[in-house]
Amino acid sequence: MASTTKHPVLTPRALNRATLDRQLLLRRAPLGVEDAVAHLLGLQAQNTKPPYYALAARLDGFRPEQLSALMESRAVARIVTMRSTVHTHTARDAVALRGLVQSGAIDRELAIFVGRKGLDGVDLERLARLSRSLVEDSPRTPKQLRDELLKEWPHADPPSLSLAARCLLPLVQVTPRGLWGRGGQVALTTTDAWFGDAVPAEAADTDETVLRYLAAFGPASVKDMQTWCGLTHLREAFERLRPRLLVFRNERGTELFDLPDAPRPDEDTPAPPRFLPEFDNLLLSHADRTRVVTPELRSRTWQGNRAFSVFLLDGMLAGIWHLDEAKDRTTLTIEPFAPVTRAQRAELAAEAELTLRIMTPPGTPYDIVHH
Numbered sequence: 286m287a288s289t290t291k292h293p294v295l296t297p298r299a300l301n302r303a304t305l306d307r308q309l310l311l312r313r314a315p316l317g318v319e320d321a322v323a324h325l326l327g328l329q330a331q332n333t334k335p336p337y338y339a340l341a342a343r344l345d346g347f348r349p350e351q352l353s354a355l356m357e358s359r360a361v362a363r364i365v366t367m368r369s370t371v372h373t374h375t376a377r378d379a380v381a382l383r384g385l386v387q388s389g390a391i392d393r394e395l396a397i398f399v400g401r402k403g404l405d406g407v408d409l410e411r412l413a414r415l416s417r418s419l420v421e422d423s424p425r426t427p428k429q430l431r432d433e434l435l436k437e438w439p440h441a442d443p444p445s446l447s448l449a450a451r452c453l454l455p456l457v458q459v460t461p462r463g464l465w466g467r468g469g470q471v472a473l474t475t476t477d478a479w480f481g482d483a484v485p486a487e488a489a490d491t492d493e494t495v496l497r498y499l500a501a502f503g504p505a506s507v508k509d510m511q512t513w514c515g516l517t518h519l520r521e522a523f524e525r526l527r528p529r530l531l532v533f534r535n536e537r538g539t540e541l542f543d544l545p546d547a548p549r550p551d552e553d554t555p556a557p558p559r560f561l562p563e564f565d566n567l568l569l570s571h572a573d574r575t576r577v578v579t580p581e582l583r584s585r586t587w588q589g590n591r592a593f594s595v596f597l598l599d600g601m602l603a604g605i606w607h608l609d610e611a612k613d614r615t616t617l618t619i620e621p622f623a624p625v626t627r628a629q630r631a632e633l634a635a636e637a638e639l640t641l642r643i644m645t646p647p648g649t650p651y652d653i654v655h656h
Contacts, residue, residue: 292534295504295541298552300576301600306548307501308567309343310559310597316344318351319375322361326494326501327372327382329569330363333463335562336373338594341643342559349644353465359479363458365451368515368569369394371458376484380476382514383455384488390515395452403442404449412438416450417475424459424472427451491522496544502570504533504543513570535573556600558629558636560617563592568602578602582622596636598629606637615651617641630655 295303305311309321321344322328328336337349352373355361364379366372369390374382398404412434419425419433431447438446450456455476461469477486498510507520523530523542533541543549561567567577574583582602586593593605596619604621617637625633634653641651 292532292540295533295535295549296552297536297575298600299549300504300535300541302550302552302554302556303504303543303548304502304567304571304576305556305600306550306554307503310567310600311550311554311556313345313347314343315346318344318347319355319360322352322355322373323375323378324501325566326497327366327374327378327566329562329564329566330371330373330463331564332562333468335564336463337465338560338562338640338644339565341640342561347643349465353463353467356460356463359483362476362479363463364455364476365391367513369452370564373463376480378489379457380455380480380484380486381489382494383476385491385494386514386516387488389517391452393515395449398442398445398449398452401442401445403445404438405441407438407441407446407449409449409453412446412449413453417454420450420454420456420474421478424474426470426472430473491519492526495519495522495526499530499542499544500547502566503547504531504541504549505571506535506539506541506573508539508572509570512572513566539573556597558633559597560606560636560640561595561597563594565595568595585622596633598625598633613650615641615645615649616654617651618654618656620656 302311314321316324318340321340328339330336337352340347340352352361359376361373361375362379363371363373364383366374366382366386415434415437416430419430427447430450431443434446435441435443456473457476457479459472459474459479461467462471495510498513499505502509502513507523511517511519530542531545533543535541568574577600579601586595586602586605594607595602596604596606604619606617606619609616617640619633619637634655637653645651
C-alpha cells in the first residue's frame, strides 16, 4: 500500500514479519539462553514452565536445563516487573527494569490495595522496612510474611499485607521455585539479598529501554510500549529519540517508531509454525495486537481467568494446544480455530514433535493429537 505521507505505511503482514524476526520466531536463533532472555527483555512467568517453552520456540539447541542452571546460579531470576506480572529476567534486568516500571502498574496495584481499606492504619514505609528485614533474614513464603506482618497490624486484610510488600519491594522468587523438573513454593527475598554486589542497584534508563523495546518488539507506537511495560507518559522519550529513529505508519495512520538497522523482512518471508506458552509476550506487548491476532480470535485464547497456550500458522495466532503429562506418556493436543490444509497439518505435527523432543526427557513416549 503506497503512502501519501512522508512516513511509509507498514501493512499488518509487514509488521507481523518484522516482529516475528525480533522475537526470534522466524528461525530458531543460535543465541545463548542468557543473551536471549536479555534481548527479549524477559519472559512472562506467571507459571513456572512458560519461560522454558518460550525459549524452546525461539532458540536453536535449547534444553530446559540451560535456563534452570542460570536460575540456580542467580544469573536469571523471577520477579514482578512489567504490567505488575511475574517475569523471568537476567539479574541486571531484574533490578533495572523493576526500578524503571515501579511507578507504573506496580504503584497502581498498590493504590488499589490501599483504596480497598484493607490497609487502614498501616504505615507503608514501616511495612516496607519490616518486610525487608524479614525476607532478608530468611526467604519467606507470602503466608509466612503475611503472618509476621499481622503481628504488627492484626486488623489489616491479610492478603493485602503481603501483596503490598510485593509492590513496595523488589522481591525475587528464590529457587528451587522455577527450576526445571524440581519446582517449589514461592519464597521471597530482595534483589539486594539475592544478587548481592554483583548487580548495580540502578533503575534502567528510559531512553535505552525504548531502544531495547524496539529491538525486541518493533516497529511500535508509543502506546504499544506503554502497554508492554505498564508505564504512561513515554511520548517525551520517543520525541527525544526521534532523530535517531525511523518513523512509519500503520494503515490507520498511527506513528510507528523503529531502529534504523533493525530487520524488517519482506512480508512474504515464510513464517514456520510455532508453539507458544500461555501469556507469551508476543501476544501481550502491543496496544494494537492485530499484527499477530485477528480481532475475532482475541477472546478465544482465554476462558475465565485462564489463558491457553497458542500456536502460530503463517505468523498469526491460529489455535490452542495443551499437554497431558502422564507418568508414562506425554500427549500434545492441537486444536486449530479453523480448518488447516494437509501441508499445514504436517508442518504443525513436525513442530509439535520437535517441541516434545526438546521439552521431554530422552526416551519419553509421546503422542500428538490433532483435532
